[in-house]
Amino acid sequence: MYKILFLILLLTNFFYHLFLHLLSNKQVGKPLPASVQGIYNDEEYDKWRRYNNKKDKLGIVSSVIGLAINIVLFCTNIISVIYNALPGDVMVKSMLFFLVIGLVETIISLPIDYIFNFKIEAEFGFNKVTPKTFIADAIKNYIIGNILNIAIFGLVLLAYNLLGNYFGIIAFLGLALFMILISAFSTVFSKIFNKFTPLPEGELRSNLSKMFADAGYKLKDIYVMDASKRTTKANAYCGGIGKLKQIVLYDNLVNNYTDGEITAVFAHELAHFKNKDTTKMTFFNMLNFLPMMVMMTVMMIVPEIAQSFGFEGANIFFAFYVSFGSILSIVTSLIMIPFNCMSRRFERRADSLAYELGYGDDLISGLRKLHKDSLSDMNPHPTVVKLTYSHPPLHERIELIEAKKNNK
Numbered sequence: 001m002y003k004i005l006f007l008i009l010l011l012t013n014f015f016y017h018l019f020l021h022l023l024s025n026k027q028v029g030k031p032l033p034a035s036v037q038g039i040y041n042d043e044e045y046d047k048w049r050r051y052n053n054k055k056d057k058l059g060i061v062s063s064v065i066g067l068a069i070n071i072v073l074f075c076t077n078i079i080s081v082i083y084n085a086l087p088g089d090v091m092v093k094s095m096l097f098f099l100v101i102g103l104v105e106t107i108i109s110l111p112i113d114y115i116f117n118f119k120i121e122a123e124f125g126f127n128k129v130t131p132k133t134f135i136a137d138a139i140k141n142y143i144i145g146n147i148l149n150i151a152i153f154g155l156v157l158l159a160y161n162l163l164g165n166y167f168g169i170i171a172f173l174g175l176a177l178f179m180i181l182i183s184a185f186s187t188v189f190s191k192i193f194n195k196f197t198p199l200p201e202g203e204l205r206s207n208l209s210k211m212f213a214d215a216g217y218k219l220k221d222i223y224v225m226d227a228s229k230r231t232t233k234a235n236a237y238c239g240g241i242g243k244l245k246q247i248v249l250y251d252n253l254v255n256n257y258t259d260g261e262i263t264a265v266f267a268h269e270l271a272h273f274k275n276k277d278t279t280k281m282t283f284f285n286m287l288n289f290l291p292m293m294v295m296m297t298v299m300m301i302v303p304e305i306a307q308s309f310g311f312e313g314a315n316i317f318f319a320f321y322v323s324f325g326s327i328l329s330i331v332t333s334l335i336m337i338p339f340n341c342m343s344r345r346f347e348r349r350a351d352s353l354a355y356e357l358g359y360g361d362d363l364i365s366g367l368r369k370l371h372k373d374s375l376s377d378m379n380p381h382p383t384v385v386k387l388t389y390s391h392p393p394l395h396e397r398i399e400l401i402e403a404k405k406n407n408k
């Protein structure tokens, strides 16, 4: 009974993504909105279409594989068989299991990641990952992923032993705190993967510092991050905890954009920072954990659910944590719809602020370059935008700035 319900959720998730894919396919061959014509020439546009098509196909292949694996796991109870066969108490068993399952996951996803980086991204000139960085990243991700998994699970188990029935609510708050820490220390985390060098003195540096000071912030330093090691995509952000904030610019941005464009992109990011958009989004993202907590509580009250998958007693948490997280992804996708809508509003507000600071034209040319460089979709299906886009599509952003200019 529960198995059937869970399989329905899994299948719903699969078909939801297939539906999005089909909608995107319908856009192929439709004329571009006027404001984004001429960004790609015909040859580039054709390249873009082929790129997206390949990426999409790979995405479908990987979700079919994921679906197949999940169906097999659910139908055979293989997870509980392996888990019950491992030695030790709940914590030791779980740690061992995470190490094993993490390794299996890494091995299964390696071919897909490999094809993505070295076939698709490389064919279109995006890939900057060398086989050495690729393997080093896979190992780092495996280690960090396992440490996080084991740490989170340990906390969950500890919380359950200490708190009993109040566990669900308190664990939710604990996870919320954890999310805040992760985002607060994101600059620290990215230092594990990247090198940061201070931006040299000059006009750009003094413009950015002045804009930052005018907005009322104290600047720790402006760093250039060696993002080009992995990608040709360009970005900028502000971060840091406490009074002193730091600005981080991707080296791709610094090397390939005019000072005006860099400042415009930064003005947009500064608006996010000022409006605390990132903090708000982190807060709302935490609501993503709510279905998980509800489901955990339901599984505690109804032990038959976990039993039908071969788990007993305290192992129910583990069962949930490993096996059932994935069935909630359809719920999460649906929850994301209103958040994406809000995020698009934040983006429009940040664009407006960059315009008001006098960087309207620079922002338009910067955005055109950014979208061109990342070969992003110039004409996504409006329904796909509504359901999944965290940023408005480029033509909407340009039209917004142009409209403000014309109203003046």
Ligand SMILES: [Zn+2]
Pocket (backbone or CB within 6 Å): 268, 269, 272, 347, 350
């Ligand atoms: Zn933004």
